[in-house]
Amino acid sequence: MKTTGFFTAIAVAAIAFSAICFNSCKSSSGSALTTDSIVKSYNSDTLAIANLKIDYPKDGGSEILDSARAYICNELGKHFIDVDENGKPRKTNATFSGDIKDGNAVAEFYGNAFKKEISDMRKADTMLPSTIGYVHDVSIKKLCDSETFVTFLTTDYCFLGGAHGNETVIGATLSKDGGHLISQPVDTNKVKELQPLLRKGLVKYFSSQDSNINENNLTDFLFIDGNLIPMPATSPYFTADGIVFTYQQYEIAPYAAGQPSFTLSYKDVASYLTKEAFEVAEPFLKK
Numbered sequence: 018m019k020t021t022g023f024f025t026a027i028a029v030a031a032i033a034f035s036a037i038c039f040n041s042c043k044s045s046s047g048s049a050l051t052t053d054s055i056v057k058s059y060n061s062d063t064l065a066i067a068n069l070k071i072d073y074p075k076d077g078g079s080e081i082l083d084s085a086r087a088y089i090c091n092e093l094g095k096h097f098i099d100v101d102e103n104g105k106p107r108k109t110n111a112t113f114s115g116d117i118k119d120g121n122a123v124a125e126f127y128g129n130a131f132k133k134e135i136s137d138m139r140k141a142d143t144m145l146p147s148t149i150g151y152v153h154d155v156s157i158k159k160l161c162d163s164e165t166f167v168t169f170l171t172t173d174y175c176f177l178g179g180a181h182g183n184e185t186v187i188g189a190t191l192s193k194d195g196g197h198l199i200s201q202p203v204d205t206n207k208v209k210e211l212q213p214l215l216r217k218g219l220v221k222y223f224s225s226q227d228s229n230i231n232e233n234n235l236t237d238f239l240f241i242d243g244n245l246i247p248m249p250a251t252s253p254y255f256t257a258d259g260i261v262f263t264y265q266q267y268e269i270a271p272y273a274a275g276q277p278s279f280t281l282s283y284k285d286v287a288s289y290l291t292k293e294a295f296e297v298a299e300p301f302l303k304k
Contacts, residue, residue: 042161042162042163042256042257048077048078048164048193049077049162050074050076050077050078050081050082050085050159050162050167051074051075051076051077052072052073052074052075052159053072053073053075053120054070054071054072054073055069055070055071055073055120055121055124056068056069056070057069057070057124057125057128059128059129059131059132062136063150064136064139064147064149064150064151065132065135065136065138065139065140065150065151066135066150066151066152066153067128067131067132067135067152067153067154068152068153068154068155069124069127069128069131069154069155069156070155070156070157070158071089071093071120071123071124071156071157072157072158072159072169073086073089073120073123073124074086074089074120075120078193078196080193080195080196081167081191081193081196082196083196084191084195084196084197084198085167085169085191085196086117086118086120086123087117088169088189088191088198089123089157089169090113090117090123092157092169092171092187092189093113093123093127093155093157094111094112094113094127096131096155096171096173097111097130097131097134098134098135098138098153098175098177099134099138106134111130113126113127127155131153131155134153135151135152135153135175136151138151138177139151142177142178145178149178151175151176151177151178152174152175152176152182153173153174153175153176154172154173154174154175155171155172155173155174156171156172156173157169157170157171158170158171158172160188160254160256161255161256161257163255163257163300163301164193164300165192165193165194165296165297165298165299165300166190166191166192166193166199166255166297167190167191167193168188168189168190168191168254168255168256169188169189169191170186170187170188170189170254171185171186171187171188171189172184172185172186173185173186173187181272183266184266184276185251185265185266186251186263186265186276186278187251188251188252188253188254188261188263189252189254190202190254190255190297192293192297194296194297199252199255199291199293199294199297200252201252201291202252202253202254202255202260202290202291202293202294202297202298203248203252203253203260203286203289203290203291203294204289204290204291205248207289208245208246208247208248209245210289211248211286211289212245212246214281214285214286214289215246215248215262216232216235216246217232218262218279218280218281219235219239219246219277219279220232220235221279222277222278222279223235223238223274223277238270238274239269239270240267240268240269240270240271241269246269247269248262249262249263249264249265249268250264250265250268251263251265255294255297255298256280257301258280258282259280259281259282259283259285259286259301260280260281260283260286260298261278261279261280262278262279262280262281263276263277263278264276264277264278283298283301283302284302287302
């Protein structure tokens with residue numbers, strides 16, 4: 018990989034991208050999944066701050082309503098920091114056992130759990146100056162609510178006293194036909210066939226700050242073996258504009274490159290969708 022000076026600008030662009038690149042999508046009032054915005058902030062101890070913001074499902078069709086609530090509860094349980102090799106929290110009871118209809122109770126449970134975990138971790142860090150604290154922010158936002166699907170976007174940021182914090186962004190699309198999660202909408206056996214589209218998307222992301230980047234030299238700027246660009250570790254997800262592919266920090270590029278992300282139109286990616294994903298995306302293919 019070549020070292021260039023454009024990555025700082027890319028990181029700034031990535032922040033702007035995350036804020037503005039998605040257009041909202043709307044379903045009819047009869048199929049819409051309405052949510053309450055619940056915010057929990059635990060910052061009485063300035064050395065250990067935890068914040069939680071959730072668009073928690075309030076009303077909608079019974080299947081998607083129940084599934085969306087279950088998804089959020091399950092997702093929150095995956096965002097503890099101090100975990101073992103199986104991703105299980107080492108010291109925290111991470112399972113909410115109350116009524117998942119009560120979004121406030123769900124948020125209170127996980128907010129307190131995140132706060133306790135980060136507070137304990139900060140107290141155990143005797144090497145860090147007393148003026149530097151730990152931060153853990155988790156947000157789950159309803160990104161898109163269409164006639165056939167609803168997409169949630171989870172953003173997790175933590176700062177543990179290093180040179181910089183770390184952030185992950187995970188999208189998840191649930192079908193309104195049965196309420197189940199579309200865990201992998203793109204056929205992972207077609208990575209080679211997808212190469213032109215993946216390259217096109219990444220070139221667009223990187224070349225917004227450096228016009229010298231093109232499909233021929235793209236791999237010089239990536240942390241990958243050979244020329245085959247892998248699928249993102251996290252599943253692509255549906256939006257109003259198409260399917261979003263997002264690579265996490267360090268996944269295929271240095272930290273300063275941000276989280277390379279791009280949107281492919283439904284028509285461009287249609288032949289690579291799984292059967293289930295194609296059926297959910299079909300209304301968008303007709304536009």
